[in-house]
Amino acid sequence: MFAGFRAFFAASVLALSTLLAVPATAGTLQCAPFARQVSGIDIHGNANTWWGQAEGRYDRGHEPRVGAVLAFSASRSMPVGHVAMVSKVVNDREVLLTHANWSYRGGIERNVRAIDVSANNDWSDVRVWYGPIGNLGLRSNAARGFIYASAAKGVDQPVQIASADMTGGAAVRSAF
Numbered sequence: 001m002f003a004g005f006r007a008f009f010a011a012s013v014l015a016l017s018t019l020l021a022v023p024a025t026a027g028t029l030q031c032a033p034f035a036r037q038v039s040g041i042d043i044h045g046n047a048n049t050w051w052g053q054a055e056g057r058y059d060r061g062h063e064p065r066v067g068a069v070l071a072f073s074a075s076r077s078m079p080v081g082h083v084a085m086v087s088k089v090v091n092d093r094e095v096l097l098t099h100a101n102w103s104y105r106g107g108i109e110r111n112v113r114a115i116d117v118s119a120n121n122d123w124s125d126v127r128v129w130y131g132p133i134g135n136l137g138l139r140s141n142a143a144r145g146f147i148y149a150s151a152a153k154g155v156d157q158p159v160q161i162a163s164a165d166m167t168g169g170a171a172v173r174s175a176f
Helices: 004-021 031-038 047-054 168-173
Strands: 056-063 069-072 082-091 092-100 106-116 125-130 139-149
Touching: 004 092, 031 047, 031 082, 047 056, 047 082, 047 139, 069 125, 082 106
Parallel strands: none
Antiparallel strands: 056 139, 069 082, 069 139, 082 092, 092 106, 106 125, 125 139
């Protein structure tokens, strides 16, 4: 009987140790893949890298627009930042957000209230609905701004033509 208990105990410890080796976030819906899916903005990586990655690829700004992604800065309480899609603009200082992994680990929240509490009305400081208290969160969160779902406009540059013609090479090169 004791040998059977030891075998059961060893198998249980082995099973638990494999669970502990898996990161705590594995299998949990994260904000970045969810924001990418609902907004169509094709940026990968942690949320705190989205603002920088968007430069030159997507238009960015400080005006809320439906479909835009609000990029939150990294902080002590959010070490990898946060991203959330604007589902409705209520006014210039209030929006509704759709996002994942904010109030509840892995949970999705749709159309939750967020307000701009920044001194300059630039969405650099935001308070967001927090489910466990049923109200706006008690603290504000630093934000970088909005990433707009449309691709950034290209810079108009003249067309440059390459030539393999060796006879008129000097003339072709001098034209550019």
